[in-house]
Amino acid sequence: MTSRLIYMDHGATTPLREEALEAMMPFLKGQYGNPSSLHAPGREVRNAVEEAREKTARALSAQPEEIYFTAGGTEANNLALRGAAKIRNGSGHIITSSVEHHAVLDVCKDLEKEGYEVTYVPVDQYGKVNPETLKNAIKDDTFLISVMAANNEIGTMQPVQEIGRLARENNILFHTDAVQVVGQLPVDVQEMNVDFLSLSAHKFNGPKGIGALYMRRGIKIAPLYQGGGQERKLRPGTENVPGIIGLGRALELATEEIPGKKKHLESLRDRLIKGLLGIGDVILNGHPDERLPGNVNVSFKYIEGESVLLSLDMEGIAASSGSACSSGSLEPSHVLSAIGLEHSEAHGSVRFSLGRGNTEADVETVLEKAPPIVERLRNMSPTYHRSQ
Amino acid sequence: MYNDKIVEHFNNPRNVGELKDADAVGDAGSFKCGDTMKLYLKLKDGRIDDIKFQTFGCAAAIASSSMLTELVKGKTLDEALQVTNQDVADELGGLPPLKMHCSNLAADALHNAIANYREGKQAG
Numbered sequence: 001m002t003s004r005l006i007y008m009d010h011g012a013t014t015p016l017r018e019e020a021l022e023a024m025m026p027f028l029k030g031q032y033g034n035p036s037s038l039h040a041p042g043r044e045v046r047n048a049v050e051e052a053r054e055k056t057a058r059a060l061s062a063q064p065e066e067i068y069f070t071a072g073g074t075e076a077n078n079l080a081l082r083g084a085a086k087i088r089n090g091s092g093h094i095i096t097s098s099v100e101h102h103a104v105l106d107v108c109k110d111l112e113k114e115g116y117e118v119t120y121v122p123v124d125q126y127g128k129v130n131p132e133t134l135k136n137a138i139k140d141d142t143f144l145i146s147v148m149a150a151n152n153e154i155g156t157m158q159p160v161q162e163i164g165r166l167a168r169e170n171n172i173l174f175h176t177d178a179v180q181v182v183g184q185l186p187v188d189v190q191e192m193n194v195d196f197l198s199l200s201a202h203k204f205n206g207p208k209g210i211g212a213l214y215m216r217r218g219i220k221i222a223p224l225y226q227g228g229g230q231e232r233k234l235r236p237g238t239e240n241v242p243g244i245i246g247l248g249r250a251l252e253l254a255t256e257e258i259p260g261k262k263k264h265l266e267s268l269r270d271r272l273i274k275g276l277l278g279i280g281d282v283i284l285n286g287h288p289d290e291r292l293p294g295n296v297n298v299s300f301k302y303i304e305g306e307s308v309l310l311s312l313d314m315e316g317i318a319a320s321s322g323s324a325c326s327s328g329s330l331e332p333s334h335v336l337s338a339i340g341l342e343h344s345e346a347h348g349s350v351r352f353s354l355g356r357g358n359t360e361a362d363v364e365t366v367l368e369k370a371p372p373i374v375e376r377l378r379n380m381s382p383t384y385h386r387s388q
Numbered sequence: 389m390y391n392d393k394i395v396e397h398f399n400n401p402r403n404v405g406e407l408k409d410a411d412a413v414g415d416a417g418s419f420k421c422g423d424t425m426k427l428y429l430k431l432k433d434g435r436i437d438d439i440k441f442q443t444f445g446c447a448a449a450i451a452s453s454s455m456l457t458e459l460v461k462g463k464t465l466d467e468a469l470q471v472t473n474q475d476v477a478d479e480l481g482g483l484p485p486l487k488m489h490c491s492n493l494a495a496d497a498l499h500n501a502i503a504n505y506r507e508g509k510q511a512g
Contacts, residue, residue: 304423306446310390310398323446332422344444347422380404380450382415382426382442 006317006362010203010294010355011152011180016246017205017356023249024207024242035239036230045241052248059255060197060214061188068213068231069244073179073200074103076213077146079235080175080196081107083221084144090115093142097121097129097158098338104146104177105334117141126287127156127339131163142172149178149187149197153322153335153351154286155295157181164193173219179203179211180292183254185262195219199251201243205356206250210243257356265293265354268363272296272352275367279374285336285349294354297322299336299345302384303377308350311373317366322349344383390447393481397451402458405440414501416493423449423490427457427497429505434464441497448483448490452476456494465502471495 007015027048033041035049050064057064070076081104085092096108098120108118119137123129129147145167150157160176167174175196178187182197183204189197196219200211215221215234227236254261273296276282281301300308305321312319322333323346332346341349352366378384390398407428417424423445430438439461443453455476460468477483477491 302444304445304449307398307450310395310447314395314399343422347444380401380442381444382424383444 004316006358006365008296008352008354008358008362008366009318009320010358011351011353012320013202013208014205014355015357016202016207017250017253019253020206020246020250024246027242027245031241035241036228049239049241049244052244055248055252056212059182059187059251060199061190062214063217065232066189066214066217068215068234069239069247070211070213070235071209071240072202072211073101073177073198074211075235076198076200076211077101077103077175077177078107079213079224080198080215080221081111081144081146082224083234084173084175084196085111085114085116086222086224087220088116088143091141092144093117093119093139094144094146095119095121095134095137095142096146097123097148099123099127099151099154099156099335100146100148101152101177101179104148108146123156123338125339126290127151127154127285127335128287128290129158129163131159131166134163135166138166138170138172142170144173144175146175146177149176149181149192150185150292150295151286151335152180153333154297154339155180155291155353156287157290157292160192160194167195168193183251184258184265184293186255186258189214189216201247201250204250204254207243207246210240210247212247261356262293265358268354268358268360269294269296271360272354272363272366273298275363276370279371283341283345285339285341292353294358296352296354298350299341300348300350300374300377301345302348302381303374304347305349307377308348308370308373311377312350312366312369315369315373317369320351320353322351323347389484390451391481394447394451394483397454397480398447401441401450401454403440403454403461404442406442407438407440410440412501412505414497414499414504416496416500418445418449418489418493421445421489423493425449425453425493425497427453427494427501429501431465431505436460436463436465436468441494443493445493446487446490448487449493451480452483452491452494453497455479456498460498465505468498469502471498 033045035046182199197214202208283299285297305323336346410428412429
């Protein structure tokens with residue numbers, strides 16, 4: 001009997017890695033100086049912050065002065081979208097996709113209320129945006145396109161490079177929410193043709209409460225609040241120094257590890273998908289190949305996702321679901337609806353997101369524990385009986 | 389988020405299944421979240437002699453279904469109709485606020501089954 005937790009919810013968050021914690025510790029203890037101070041303790045901390053900025057820039061093939069630290073992915077998304085809109089004083093057109101994270105989608109909805117026009121381009125059955133559809137949505141006053149690099153729920157990768165080219169040809173700013181991709185796959189802001197890119201440290205074994213926005217040099221946006229002028233006046237407020245140091249260290253290491261980790265996770269992912277589909281009446285959500293290395297999202301037909309999660313949890317397996325019952329909103333996930341799943345299928349969705357630390361044995365344990373759980377719940381289900 | 393009693397009913401639900409020779413069958417569905425429930429009653433001398441349920445839903449829906457069957461087994465139809473959604477939730481030691489609608493499913497299915505029976509509809 002094993003009592004080890006099998007954590008397969010890395011899409012939600014990841015554990016802080018030891019090296020990042022070690023790098024942070026001095027700044028939680030003795031090195032308390034304010035990086036804006038002129039004195040020695042302040043200067044020391046300033047140097048460390050700038051070193052972390054360089055590491056972050058290097059991981060993205062960007063310049064240090066193009067990195068702005070924020071409180072996380074949500075704030076980076078808000079800063080890019082609202083900041084780009086704000087200098088336009090309430091008019092203009094934005095294009096985004098129907099499967100964005102709420103930190104983009106709900107910002108767009110809010111901007112609509114402020115007078116901006118927003119087009120939400122649909123996706124195909126795999127959750128992919130067609131660049132041609134996006135091209136047709138461009139208007140004379142389109143000033144911003146925001147499409148995520150990969151979807152947080154179903155793992156589908158978007159044709160970011162192509163969309164970026166399209167944006168550039170049309171002189172439109174392009175933002176990508178790359179929270180699920182940074183630290184998992186190589187990211188090069190030049191190749192991707194992006195003007196803004198959001199990232200979050202706790203998705204790559206860094207600390208929570210810290211993220212960054214990459215903004216291409218020469219672009220002007222408005223800050224969302226006023227203060228002491230930190231982060232080149234774009235994000236004022238005394239820096240979250242330990243967070244920034246932890247982000248820099250975690251990203252440096254995650255980037256180095258990408259080749260090996262990608263291969264490892266892809267092999268675990270494919271084994272898990274194959275095994276789960278083998279249960280029968282199970283649908284794979286998202287793209288079969290063009291998906292995040294660690295993302296597995298399936299719908300178990302005739303049963304409800306939260307029931308599956310609770311049962312898995314009792315076996316020491318941590319996963320997540322896009323079902324209405326687990327969302328807290330009574331609505332199934334907008335992503336699963338956007339790819340055309342029936343309500344009952346979306347209801348039975350479960351996401352296993354693999355990450356650093358997961359092993360083949362973990363996958364085998366899940367494949368051993370899941371079938372009896374699914375069978376037990378199906379035997380209780382009125383829809384399962386009818387379909388037999 | 390769930391108390392031990394709910395988890396216990398979810399893990400060991402009472403009266404799961406269907407009754408082939410049921411005297412009354414009822415169902416209920418939540419348009420809100422998509423949960424559905426089917427309830428089967430077998431009557432004897434005006435009382436609920438046997439009861440079974442099938443539920444497609446979350447742990448709260450399954451535990452509520454299970455609790456309802458325990459609460460009404462052995463009762464007359466009129467007595468059973470007195471059992472409310474709140475009773476089901478209370479007997480479970482309380483449901484999280486967002487899950488209250490899940491308990492509605494159970495009492496609704498019961499009311500539907502009794503109404504069907506009284507309208508003289510045949511089971512099945």
